Amino acid sequence: MDRLLEEVYTGPFYLRQTAIADMVVGAIRYRVDYLGHYDLHAFVVMPNHVHILIQPLVPLAILTKSLKSFTARRANATLGRTGVPFWQAESYDHQIRDGRELAEVRRYIEENPVRAGLVEVASRYRWSSAWKAAQATAAS
Numbered sequence: 001m002d003r004l005l006e007e008v009y010t011g012p013f014y015l016r017q018t019a020i021a022d023m024v025v026g027a028i029r030y031r032v033d034y035l036g037h038y039d040l041h042a043f044v045v046m047p048n049h050v051h052i053l054i055q056p057l058v059p060l061a062i063l064t065k066s067l068k069s070f071t072a073r074r075a076n077a078t079l080g081r082t083g084v085p086f087w088q089a090e091s092y093d094h095q096i097r098d099g100r101e102l103a104e105v106r107r108y109i110e111e112n113p114v115r116a117g118l119v120e121v122a123s124r125y126r127w128s129s130a131w132k133a134a135q136a137t138a139a140s
Contacts, residue, residue: 014086016047020075021127027071028052037063042106044113045127051109053102064091 015021024045031037038054056063072086096102106129113125123134 013047014075014079015045015050015127017078019078021045023074023078024050024071025127027067027074031063031067035066037066040129041102042109042129044109044125044129046112046116047118051112053096053105053109060093 015024025043028040028043028045028050032040037058038056040052040054042051042053044051054063068087068091075086076082076084094105096105110122110128110130113119113128114122119125122128122130125131
């Protein structure tokens with residue numbers, strides 16, 4: 001599924017809009033910083049999909065519903081859409097088995113914009129944990 005999403009060049013690319021991508025990143029961070037729904041290891045908001053690597057601290061169904069319903073309402077309001085789903089109904093999850101796999105999945109997520117040709121270096125993609133880490137390093 002990930003490869004298909006990366007290779008899709010048609011369909012809605014609403015997440016390419018800065019306001020919507022920023023809102024999704026903010027919603028991801030809010031659920032860490034204020035709601036405590038999960039520990040966040042990595043994320044990226046691509047033009048047509050989102051990856052997040054988390055350790056859930058509440059049931060997955062609760063945090064998925066919270067994140068998807070909030071961002072869908074906000075995005076559809078921004079786009080002037082009503083009665084139309086923003087996200088696909090299904091989410092895909094995978095259980096990480098060890099530290100090696102965690103590092104591989106993190107790298108896969110953060111390199112997604114590079115593979116898609118959006119940036120040359122992952123830390124330059126504004127809607128990702130790689131960019132956030134680079135900003136934090138630059139500030140210290």
